[in-house]
Amino acid sequence: MAPIADTEEPYQARWYRRIFSTLLDALLPPHPDEALLAQHTESSIMKKAKTATPIAVPDTYAVLSYDDPLVHGLIHGLKFRKQKQYAQMMGRIIARALVKHTSLPKTVIVVAVPASKQGARERGYDQGECIAEAASTDLGETAVYLPHALLRASHLGAQTAYATRKARHKRMHGAFMASPSVKNRLFGATVIAVDDVRTTGATLLEASRALIHAGAKRVICAAFAQTPEKSEARI
Numbered sequence: 708m709a710p711i712a713d714t715e716e717p718y719q720a721r722w723y724r725r726i727f728s729t730l731l732d733a734l735l736p737p738h739p740d741e742a743l744l745a746q747h748t749e750s751s752i753m754k755k756a757k758t759a760t761p762i763a764v765p766d767t768y769a770v771l772s773y774d775d776p777l778v779h780g781l782i783h784g785l786k787f788r789k790q791k792q793y794a795q796m797m798g799r800i801i802a803r804a805l806v807k808h809t810s811l812p813k814t815v816i817v818v819a820v821p822a823s824k825q826g827a828r829e830r831g832y833d834q835g836e837c838i839a840e841a842a843s844t845d846l847g848e849t850a851v852y853l854p855h856a857l858l859r860a861s862h863l864g865a866q867t868a869y870a871t872r873k874a875r876h877k878r879m880h881g882a883f884m885a886s887p888s889v890k891n892r893l894f895g896a897t898v899i900a901v902d903d904v905r906t907t908g909a910t911l912l913e914a915s916r917a918l919i920h921a922g923a924k925r926v927i928c929a930a931f932a933q934t935p936e937k938s939e940a941r942i
Contacts, residue, residue, distance in 0.1 A: 740780030741788070749796050752777050759933035762908075766926065769905045769933030770804045778932050782903055785834050786826070794834060797931045798841020801901060805929055806846070812897050815927075817843035818856035820902040820914045821883075838931065839901035850899075856889045857900075857914055879909040885921035894922035905930035 747755070757775035762768065771778045781797060784790035805811065819839035827833040836854055843852035860882050885893055900914045911928040918926045 740776075740783050741790070743776055744780045744784070747777065749799070752781075752796070753800065762905075762933070764908065764928075766809070767905075767908065767911065767928040768804065768808060769930040770800055771932050773904060773932040773934045782932060785837075785903070786830065789830060791832055791834075791837060794837035795841045797903070798838045798843075798901075799845045801838065801929050801931055802842040802845035802850075805842075805899065805927065809927060811846075811849065811927075813849055814896075815846065815850050816856075816892065816896045816898045816923075817846070817850050817852045818898060818900055818918070819854075820900055820910055821855070821857055821859045823859065834903055835901060838903060839899075842899070842901055842929070851892075853889050853892060856886055856893070857883045857917060858886050859883060879913045882910070882913045883917040885917055890921050893918060895924050896922075897925040897927065898923045899927045899929055902928070902930045904932050904934060906934045 744752075756777045757772040759769040759772045773779060773782070781793045785793040785797070817839050819833065819835035821827075822833045822835050840852050840854070843850040898918050900911060900918060902911055902914070905911060905928075911930065915926040915928055
């Protein structure tokens with residue numbers, strides 16, 4: 708069950724959708740996260756969701772707090788319940804937060820921090836690419852989305868097993884490189900690197916290093932959510 712969009716639809720269509728949704732819920736009860744999200748629009752999520760604590764790292768932003776049930780529901784649904792449409796909302800939220808909180812040049816390049824190959828294969832898409840594309844679209848003509856601009860080292864899997872800050876930073880060293888096919892586009896550019904969740908900052912740090920190494924002039928790191936400081940586990 709997708710979160711309700713802030714759009715109008717004909718009365719008859721709403722009536723049929725409600726009947727179908729009621730029947731579907733009776734046969735297949737929704738996951739608690741989906742049931743919670745279904746009660747909210749994008750606007751209400753932005754008003755009610757807990758914002759992340761500001762990050763004391765230049766050009767690094769996380770918009771919402773991962774321990775908020777609405778935020779957790781979006782991320783969990785996107786990553787583990789094949790709710791790909793959630794990426795559109797998450798990308799828009801990131802884009803609008805960046806416009807509000809930082810100064811962007813006339814042209815920016817938007818790239819995704821890639822998910823593990825195993826994770827992307829299991830869910831059928833890379834959630835980071837979906838979020839980055841949505842963020843780029845919301846930023847409008849000033850943004851250029853470069854798909855698969857960052858390549859992930861083959862030895863890296865999912866990071867759940869590397870929960871401590873020290874282990875994650877050590878594991879992520881040299882984790883990414885810019886795709887040779889986009890290096891000429893990155894040179895001298897301001898790049899926004901988009902990720903779903905920021906935990907210790909190791910992933911975004913290494914992504915930023917790879918982009919700077921490829922010639923980017925400035926890298927802005929943006930995550931949809933930040934995990935609490937007391938918890939360094941990442942889904």
